[in-house]
Amino acid sequence: MWCWGRLHRSGTRRGPAVRSWNPLAAELLGSSAVMLRLWDRALPQAQQAMLIASLGAGDREAARRVSAFLAGTSRLGEANPARMDRFSLGDDEFPEPRPGEREAWREGALKAGLPLPSPEERPYRAAPEHITAAVLPRLIGCGCEGLTDGEQCFQQPHRGLFRAAFALNSHRGARLHDDDVGKAQRATGGAAWDTVRADLVNLVASSVGVTPRRLPELIQPPEPSTLSGFDRLVAQCNRLASHASPSRFASPTDSPTELWEASQQQAQEAVTRQIQGSP
Numbered sequence: 001m002w003c004w005g006r007l008h009r010s011g012t013r014r015g016p017a018v019r020s021w022n023p024l025a026a027e028l029l030g031s032s033a034v035m036l037r038l039w040d041r042a043l044p045q046a047q048q049a050m051l052i053a054s055l056g057a058g059d060r061e062a063a064r065r066v067s068a069f070l071a072g073t074s075r076l077g078e079a080n081p082a083r084m085d086r087f088s089l090g091d092d093e094f095p096e097p098r099p100g101e102r103e104a105w106r107e108g109a110l111k112a113g114l115p116l117p118s119p120e121e122r123p124y125r126a127a128p129e130h131i132t133a134a135v136l137p138r139l140i141g142c143g144c145e146g147l148t149d150g151e152q153c154f155q156q157p158h159r160g161l162f163r164a165a166f167a168l169n170s171h172r173g174a175r176l177h178d179d180d181v182g183k184a185q186r187a188t189g190g191a192a193w194d195t196v197r198a199d200l201v202n203l204v205a206s207s208v209g210v211t212p213r214r215l216p217e218l219i220q221p222p223e224p225s226t227l228s229g230f231d232r233l234v235a236q237c238n239r240l241a242s243h244a245s246p247s248r249f250a251s252p253t254d255s256p257t258e259l260w261e262a263s264q265q266q267a268q269e270a271v272t273r274q275i276q277g278s279p
């Protein structure tokens, strides 16, 4: 809950106190909730059919939930030591750090057990989408040994997990490259951060109602190209979920139920606005 997602910089405007950051967990759930809502309201039949075949073993409800799970976990790679440690540093992402904000966040995060790097450490950086592709298949079913440097597992039924993890995000319009995913491995933060990411994966899975150990049998795109277009749908979920106002940012002390209820409410509003064509 102390991994941050989006930040709010309102300057010194007076008004009701607004949280300055939204937990990443809340944003992952927001994307999942939007995906579920899109399935119910707006997803074209052809796209549904493709997802039912690729992510649901022929079952519509399974495909609906698995695609919501994947939309939620598409930003999982943001939970990495280098990115998390940049909170309110005064760099391009945080041009105006608020006094004491970084210290307060670090204290809360360390107390909650987030394995942040020490001030002397300089953790490797990699693009979050490459980290997602590097870590997600391992967290949802492939425990095979001997895979190094971003190698994909070709054992059945793990192959589909890698295809899906690579299909979640395209990088500036291009398919993710194995080499970049391999290099991202050293920016993951290792086992300590895998624990953090596993918690996020479990939160998303239990909220959308998928059983993680069933994922390898469900995620079986017949060809790598079968999931083409899925990254755009996932990006749409992430975009619609990110329109939530900072006044509705979650708190790190919110319960999973509170987070999920708020996400569903906001998703309903965002998808309705989208269908009605308003911004």
Ligand SMILES: [Zn+2]
Pocket (backbone or CB within 6 Å): 141, 142, 143, 144, 153, 154, 155, 158
């Ligand atoms: Zn495997």
